[in-house]
Amino acid sequence: xxxxxxxxxxxxxxxxxxxxxxxxxxxxxxxxxxxxxxxxxxxxxxxxxxxxxxxxxxxxxxxxxxxxxxxxxxxxxxxxxxxxxxxxxxxxxxxxxxxxxxxxxxxxxxxxxxxxxxxxxxxxxxxxxxxxxxxxxxxxxxxxxxxxxxxxxxxxxxxxxxxxxxxxxxxxxxxxxxxxxxxxxxxxxxxxxxxxxxxxxxxxxxxxxxxxxxxxxxxxxxxxxxxxxxxxxxxxxxxxxxxxxxxxxxxxxxxxxxxxxxxxxxxxxxxxxxxxxxxxxxxxxxxxxxxxxxxxxxxxxxxxxxxxxxxxxxxxxxxxxxxxxxxxxxxxxxxxxx
Amino acid sequence: xxxxxxxxxxxxxxxxxxxxxxxxxxxxxxxxxxxxxxxxxxxxxxxxxxxxxxxxxxxxxxxxxxxxxxxxxxxxxxxxxxxxxxxxxxxxxxxxxxxxxxxxxxxxxxxxxxxxxxxxxxxxxxxxxxxxxxxxxxxxxxxxxxxxxxxxxxxxxxxxxxxxxxxxxxxxxxxxxxxxxxxxxxxxxxxxxxxxxxxxxxxxxxxxxxxxxxxxxxxxxxxxxxxxxxxxxxxxxxxxxxxxxxxxxxxxxxxxxxxxxxxxxxxxxxxxxxxxxxxxxxxxxxxxxxxxxxxxxxxxxxxxxxxxxxxxxxx
Numbered sequence: 001x002x003x004x005x006x007x008x009x010x011x012x013x014x015x016x017x018x019x020x021x022x023x024x025x026x027x028x029x030x031x032x033x034x035x036x037x038x039x040x041x042x043x044x045x046x047x048x049x050x051x052x053x054x055x056x057x058x059x060x061x062x063x064x065x066x067x068x069x070x071x072x073x074x075x076x077x078x079x080x081x082x083x084x085x086x087x088x089x090x091x092x093x094x095x096x097x098x099x100x101x102x103x104x105x106x107x108x109x110x111x112x113x114x115x116x117x118x119x120x121x122x123x124x125x126x127x128x129x130x131x132x133x134x135x136x137x138x139x140x141x142x143x144x145x146x147x148x149x150x151x152x153x154x155x156x157x158x159x160x161x162x163x164x165x166x167x168x169x170x171x172x173x174x175x176x177x178x179x180x181x182x183x184x185x186x187x188x189x190x191x192x193x194x195x196x197x198x199x200x201x202x203x204x205x206x207x208x209x210x211x212x213x214x215x216x217x218x219x220x221x222x223x224x225x226x227x228x229x230x231x232x233x234x235x236x237x238x239x240x241x242x243x244x245x246x247x248x249x250x251x252x253x254x255x256x257x258x259x260x261x262x263x264x265x266x267x268x269x270x271x272x273x274x275x276x277x278x279x280x281x282x283x284x285x286x287x288x289x290x291x292x293x294x295x296x297x298x299x300x301x302x303x304x305x306x307x308x309x310x311x312x313x314x315x316x317x318x319x320x321x322x323x324x325x326x327x328x329x330x331x332x333x334x335x336x337x338x
Numbered sequence: 339x340x341x342x343x344x345x346x347x348x349x350x351x352x353x354x355x356x357x358x359x360x361x362x363x364x365x366x367x368x369x370x371x372x373x374x375x376x377x378x379x380x381x382x383x384x385x386x387x388x389x390x391x392x393x394x395x396x397x398x399x400x401x402x403x404x405x406x407x408x409x410x411x412x413x414x415x416x417x418x419x420x421x422x423x424x425x426x427x428x429x430x431x432x433x434x435x436x437x438x439x440x441x442x443x444x445x446x447x448x449x450x451x452x453x454x455x456x457x458x459x460x461x462x463x464x465x466x467x468x469x470x471x472x473x474x475x476x477x478x479x480x481x482x483x484x485x486x487x488x489x490x491x492x493x494x495x496x497x498x499x500x501x502x503x504x505x506x507x508x509x510x511x512x513x514x515x516x517x518x519x520x521x522x523x524x525x526x527x528x529x530x531x532x533x534x535x536x537x538x539x540x541x542x543x544x545x546x547x548x549x550x551x552x553x554x555x556x557x558x559x560x561x562x563x564x565x566x567x568x569x570x571x572x573x574x575x576x577x578x579x580x581x582x583x584x585x586x587x588x589x590x591x592x593x594x595x596x597x598x599x600x601x602x603x604x605x606x607x608x609x610x611x612x613x614x615x616x617x618x619x620x621x622x623x624x625x626x627x628x629x630x631x632x633x634x635x636x637x638x639x640x641x642x643x644x645x646x647x648x649x650x651x652x653x
């Protein structure tokens with residue numbers, strides 16, 4: 001590892017996240033002055049007796065509404081970016097994203113059913129999570145029962161399951177036209193407004209998932225040379241692939257459950273990191289997590305300030321940045337080969 | 339897969355934002371003009387009424403009416419045309435005796451409608467654009483009555499439906515009673531000056547701004563609407579707000595519908611919302627989702643609920 005260069009990237013990533021979090025806390029339609037927020041933050045520090053706390057309403061806005069949103073953005077962004085990088089590594093496919101194996105379609109079906117038949121509410125994240133994991137499990141079992149070249153079959157099985165789940169979702173929606181608005185809002189992604197409970201809900205999954213993915217970063221580097229070569233170098237290919245896919249899927253399902261379908265983070269960030277800091281997954285995966293967190297927090301700042309006080313769905317913001325980038329990735333990979 | 343669906347969802351977006359309150363709101367030139375001013379003409383068919391697309395001639399008094407609009411259904415029954423209505427769409431749940439079918443107002447099947455051999459079909463702006471043409475091919479008279487833009491528009495639609503079904507006088511009576519009741523309510527209501535209102539359409543925090551029919555009622559009561567700023571910025575009358583914005587603008591009156599499993603209690607459990615004075619002090623008013631989104635004969639019920647809420651806030 002070329003220590004000097006990478007440690008600079010670590011610092012850069014951490015700095016980006018800090019800046020994003022401060023921006024996330026400082027900007028919002030409530031229009032609390034940055035100075036007042038700085039005072040509030042200072043007054044919360046245990047030892048320093050400085051700063052001045054905010055009034056009740058502003059404090060509620062900052063700590064109950066804005067802070068959990070920032071935290072959720074960081075968790076979901078880190079999860080999606082890291083999972084995207086992991087999927088790209090496992091499938092050796094630069095266009096793989098965390099939704100590849102049917103997570104999005106499964107979660108969409110679960111969320112739609114929850115909204116249509118139970119009015120959404122607290123059931124929604126659970127249903128989305130269950131739908132996502134069920135879809136990927138189905139894709140995995142289907143792919144295994146077919147056999148053949150492991151990754152290609154798995155991806156195709158994912159396509160089949162996703163198509164099926166999407167059809168089922170459309171049917172449910174068609175039968176319950178009055179829930180279109182809620183489902184639509186969910187599909188475009190939003191950093192939920194239900195306070196800290198969502199953050200606590202998603203935290204354990206994200207922590208475990210990130211830990212598993214990052215722990216396998218060296219094995220994923222070896223995997224890049226090909227299955228047989230990696231096996232001959234002593235890497236248990238099948239086990240690594242299963243562990244990483246399972247962890248990335250579980251984490252993504254949890255993220256999707258609370259934030260809806262936020263697109264492009266899982267593709268944009270890992271590729272950006274690869275362009276900036278080299279192709280080794282030892283660097284790409286953790287750094288993608290850091291920058292993914294920073295990116296989504298900043299995207300959410302845009303989402304709630306661009307038309308403030310109206311909200312812009314965060315999926316629109318990420319896709320707006322992501323789509324042009326995606327084209328560039330497509331062009332360069334077409335020229336250079338995968 | 340995911341992205342394709344997301345774009346498909348975008349295509350319905352303009353319709354969705356206001357769907358709960360209004361369906362797709364019509365533009366200004368959708369406004370039907372006033373029908374025949376002589377309230378006395380009872381059964382003098384043929385009659386002409388103006389709907390969203392221009393002048394419609396109804397040749398004979400319709401005997402088999404199909405309504406694909408819950409608002410129109412309520413109106414038809416209120417003006418005394420109940421005996422002529424043979425079928426209504428699946429959303430037309432009021433009044434109870436309306437002959438409800440499983441025809442979807444937004445995706446109706448032409449053959450399913452034709453089965454009732456209608457001579458007049460009333461549709462709204464949630465109906466697909468090709469429906470009217472298909473019905474006319476079957477020699478059925480079609481009346482398109484989009485969501486009303488304001489009170490006068492709502493009155494006009496009631497008169498239109500009365501005239502088209504041969505109940506001009508009853509329709510005038512319905513309008514007169516509504517007008518009297520509403521004027522009474524507006525006169526009785528405490529002034530909303532200096533107070534603000536937040537009218538929520540659903541838990542995604544889509545809100546009705548002053549540019550909407552509902553918003554017009556609040557404007558009439560002198561209330562400021564917290565959604566107006568967002569409406570100006572986003573260019574939509576039904577903007578989506580953030581929790582942070584709603585809480586920080588601290589509305590004095592919160593009105594939301596009983597749709598989507600919402601209640602005054604569930605609003606209280608939303609993170610941070612207990613900081614809004616209205617939430618702890620009884621400034622939350624729940625209204626019937628159907629009454630609040632169908633601007634027909636039951637409109638005074640909605641206004642009465644809002645005025646009662648305003649009276650609680652003032653006290």
